[in-house]
Amino acid sequence: MPTKKIFFFDWNSNFDADLPAWAQDSKMFIGQYVSLRGLPTSWRNTKQAIASNRSGKVTNGFMKALIRAAMIDSGANADGFGLNDRYAMGEMTLDGTFTGTTINANGLVACVLYDRTTGKFLKSSGYDHKTNGSAPYFLALWNYFMESMPDFAPTFNNFCTEWKQSPMNEDVCRSMACVLADMVYEHVQSDKFLCCDKDEIRDLTETRMRSSTTKPAQYTGILAHFGQVTRGRNKSANPDGRVMSTADFCGKFSFRTEPLSAEQEKLVPKLTESYIVDEWLVLVCKHIQKTTGRPRPVRNILLRGAPGVGKSEMYTGIAAGCHLPLYTFAANAMTEPFDLFGQFVPVDENGEQCGGKMSLRQILKDMPSVEDFSMDPVYTYEELTGEKKSDATSLDCMAAAFTKASQQTATPSGQQRFKFVPGQLITAMKFGGVWGFDEVTLPQNPGVVPALNPAMDATQSITLPTGEIVRRHPDCIFVGTTNLDLEGCRNLNQAWQDRCQLIIDLPEPTEEVLKARVKSMVNWDETNDSKIVDLDRFISVYRSLQEIARKHRLEDGVIGPRKLADWVLSTLVTENPNQSAQITIIPGATSDARGIAEMKEKLEDSFPA
Structure with a gap:
């Protein structure tokens, strides 16, 4: 792929002094940053598992836009970015503020408008990217990046979560900045991104900015110039990660041409409004529906992620969104090939x-x-x-x-x-449905997972022990889940993984998503429960406990959303966070004495008697 020249990528290898100290690591600006904790620093390496020291290369403009976007996401008093069907837009105050959420209200504001259909940019008069830097161009494209690249929004949300921590984990933020910069550069180099030459940029008039055609349909922060009569805040997606209501989602991606039987209808999951329909789930369902009728419709999916990120909930959501019966199988170390059938x-x-x-x-x-x-x-x-x-x-x-x-x-x-x-797999194969295969890396017999290969390739069939050959129904969807880093997990069979058409690495949930999930799991009573449990504080401590476990490489337990919910539920009973933590989240995390002692100390600091 030939390299395109994108005018707002300034490859000056020196960092800007306006950036905060943590963002002035010069190795990020020459593509040589190496994470102290071994975290990914390149999007291409992350997706393709390339063994190299290549790092995503950050520019001053991108880094400033990233930090300002995080400030906006955290409720800054000015600036914003938005999107409608044709345009992406942004407003950015050109001053040196890149910490906290207070922006100099008297600074010069640069407004940028991007036409998604032509690739043309317009910018407010008085702003010159050669003099003032290219950050406003990146910021104007922020919502566009979140919409066009499925992994951009969750990665950015995770960055915002880490950026707000006190103290901030600088290595984590630098690593994610490199990955995001690399992701953006990969995208703008593709044919999907249209971009005019720098000589084609025109001035953006006040009339154009206030036109109904440039008014954002979704936006984050404050867009005072683009069709907004008053200042306001309308997140591009709900803060809990929900992209549509459960009622609108259920059955929206149905593609089956024949009606379900009465027994099958009983097995279609019924979701409540507490279920969070996120962008990942919608993306998978779109692939399943839109590829139906093609030679290789998307029917084989692998979900990877830490415990509690929502893998099982996702295949439940897939069945609800596509209106199909749900069947499941949970593997263990002793599972044999024909236990599947x-x-x-x-x-x-x-x-x-x-x-x-x-x-x-x-x-x-x-x-x-x-x-x-x-x-x-x-x-x-x-x-x-x-x-x-x-x-x-x-x-x-x-x-x-x-x-x-x-x-x-x-x-x-x-x-x-x-x-x-x-078993249920055979029912799904014969009559259609979603078959959720939990923990595909747990079986110690190497022949278990490959036993499914014939059903996932051109053969599309399985031979039972009885000799019967079962043909795969065109509406049968396989969804495997795995925790790659847990003790007892094997490496995933490569031939089987190659047959998975979608491989989704589910990110750690953001604070708002965690809140929503915990509330759902404990049946949260906003009036009474909030008097006992401060969820924001619990989540902050939960993140600190995770960091302690990572620091000491404690891998004999798990600190995930389920344990957070257990801790919250117990505290609603005991009204004592420390006591409840010692029978829920701490013993669930580890049995290591040193780790337990440090976690208890953290709890006592956060919840003094």
């Missing part, structure tokens, strides 16, 4: 079930092991059948073993002593 149960002389699930090892005793099926299927198949099959798979071995076991355990009347009962 169903289970074996004992039956009596009449073929009726007469007991609970039988282990595969019981049924296949005195035969090759399940591990043999995966490790050497060709030899194992010949051992079971006496026939050579050069392309034998673990599925073929299982079907052969099942047949042989059935013959060996037949009763005098000819009835089998066990039968195979298909």
